[in-house]
Amino acid sequence: MNTGKFLGIDFGMKRIGIAISDENSKLAFPKEIVLNDAKTFQRIGEIIKKENIREIVVGESVDFKGQLNMLSARIDIFIGELENKFKIPVRKQKEFLTSVEARNSTNTKKDLNRPQSHSKIKQIKSGRIDAGAAALILQRYLDRRSRQKEG
Secondary structure (H helix, E strand, O other), rough: OOOEEEEEEEEEOOOEEEEEEEEOOOOEEEEEEOOOOOOOHHHHHHHHHHOOOEEEEEEEEOOOOOEEEEHHHHHHHHHHHHHHHOOEEEEEEEEEHHHHHHHHOOOOOOHHHHOHHHHHHHHHHHHHHHHHHHHHHHHHHHHHHHHHHHH
16 A cells, blocks of 8 residues: 655645645645745655655646636646656646635634734735645545545
């Protein structure tokens, strides 16, 4: 049996949400955000090595009709780069409103009590939402995978 964890990714043009599965590949947890810049793949590589990642799951962006949208082409390029650089399987998981769902389930009230600038608060919230969306994407994939094994 394969050992290692799964890495979930919510791709964005500015930020990339990262989530990690547990050792048993049953649960997904938000990990962090990675800025989408020149160091993106270096940081993802560090996470892959440190967390013993065996497979990557990237959210496939779709519109309200379930059709691929404008971000989809950029995600496909990103997936190709992941496959080339890390030589581990990369899967797609349809994502629809995961950021909205993550925003609704994220409790940022404690962040608002700290004396921080509005932009800093917004940055904290956005990061939590991106990582939360990555966890939702990964959890959906893990659940689907588990159901397929059972059936």
